[in-house]
Amino acid sequence: MVRRTQPVTMKDVAERAGVSQATVSLVLNNVRGSRVADATRDRVMGAVRDLGYSTNAFARSLRSGESGMIGFISDEVASSPFAGELLKGAQLLAWETGNVILGVDTFGDPGLEAAAVDTMLSYRVRGVVYASMFHRVVEVPEGLAGVPTVVVNAQDGAGLVPSVFPDEELGGYTATRHLVEAGHTRIAMINIQSPDSTLPAGIGRLAGYRRALDEAGIAERPDWVRYGTGIVEDGLALTTELMSASDRPTAIFCGNDRTAWGAYRALERLGLRTPQDCSIVGFDNHQMVAPYLDPGLTTLELPYEQMATTAVEILLSGAPDTAGAHPVECSLISRGSVTEAKVPA
Structure with missing residues (x-):
């Protein structure tokens, strides 16, 4: 008999018995209602004996619960x-x-x-x-x-x-409040989902944006609330629309960092600068995006x-x-x- 130099694993037992590792686990734990056939159980226990598999961890589990x-x-x-x-x-x-x-x-x-x-x-x-x-x-x-x-x-x-x-609403409030505290009163938002979406992120972030504006006594501009899908292309298109108008915002709260990335690109294409011509705040602190935009993106960290x-x-x-x-x-x-x-x- 060749002596093993590596400990026997549950995978070895499963291969010897011709079953899955989950089945081996069910047998060793003697789980009620597992519906493991007697013949299968016998094969597993035979493989355990043949291979010398140690079940100490399982024994401790059974004793202590x-x-x-x-x-x-x-x-x-x-x-x-x-x-x-x-x-x-x-x-x-x-x-x-x-x-x-x-x-x-x-x-x-x-x-x-x-x-x-x-x-x-x-x-x-x-x-x-x-x-x-x-x-x-x-x-x-x-x-x-x-x-x-x-x-x-x-x-x-x-x-x-x-x-x-x-806390999505508090996050949206914090993002918008940061812009208000920087003196902005013309603040747009690009959300990451449609108005009828039930996902909590967009609902909460929009509610926070509205609460911050209301608290600051700033009337919401419905035409400055846009709805995208959270992708770069939406940030590019919607920011272009907002910033091409004669009456445009001085700051945009973007519902996520990818949307903010698109906003940066839109400003650059229009010959505008971040933040001199428009301040941008994102959401997520996406480590592959936020720190590497130029300038670095102010954002909320999940x-x-x-x-x-x-x-x-x-x-x-x-x-x-x-x-x-x-x-x-x-x-x-x-x-x-x-x-x-x-x-x-």
């Missing part, structure tokens, strides 16, 4: 550099508290999501962070009923579990890491079943795209 794992189910968070800070925040706090993250990206596939839920249950996770790459209303999978769950960067449509999400940290704190608090909304403030990142408004001669 806790695996030391926190599930992290998301659509595309782990594979997205834009929202990856969510996973980072969860991992850091989990590690500090003696836990580890078991993460799965489902890419919006219902079958993969169901399998991910089953895997979380088989590992007896302490709870699940159910995350979204962008702020939206979600339905928590039925399979997580009875499992401590916190929704992050999204809102639970049923209102049954805690939801941690960016609090990915803080949202994930808050979600894990709720899970570990001992009372994660208390539903409720937990908005997290978006910080203003000031760069060079805003200047004092010109005083009319």
Whole structure:
């Protein structure tokens, strides 16, 4: 018999038994209702004996009732550099508290999501962070009923579990207020969705813009509120329209950084300058965009890491079943795209 130099893994057991790693996990955890056939169970246990697979971690889990794992189910968070800070925040706090993250990206596939839920249950996770790459209303999978769950960067449509999400309205208010404090009274907004969209980001950011104007005693100009889709091309086209008029704004709050990038391009094409001819504020603090525009873009930072940290704190608090909304403030990142408004001669 050849002696192995590497420890036997669950993958080795699965290959020997001719089953998936999830099936091996179900057998070793003796999960009720898993519907694993007796013959399959026998093959798995035979492979465990033949390969000398150590199940100490599972034994500890069975004895204590806790695996030391926190599930992290998301659509595309782990594979997205834009929202990856969510996973980072969860991992850091989990590690500090003696836990580890078991993460799965489902890419919006219902079958993969169901399998991910089953895997979380088989590992007896302490709870699940159910995350979204962008702020939206979600339905928590039925399979997580009875499992401590916190929704992050999204809102639970049923209102049954805690939801941690960016405070979009406060962010829109902060962005617009920053322009007001720089002396601007002619402030336009280019939103990132249509007026009939139900996505929380655009709704909240527009509400914040309106609140800041109202608080400052500035009448809203309906023709200065434009609606795009959050892409560079919309920022280019809509800023061109706004700044080509004889009566034009001196500042624009863009609903995201890509729209702001388009606004920069529009100003340049028109022979205008940022911020001398028009101040620009974005939203997201997209690390591949905001710092590299010239001048650097003043923007609101989405609090990915803080949202994930808050979600894990709720899970570990001992009372994660208390539903409720937990908005997290978006910080203003000031760069060079805003200047004092010109005083009319």
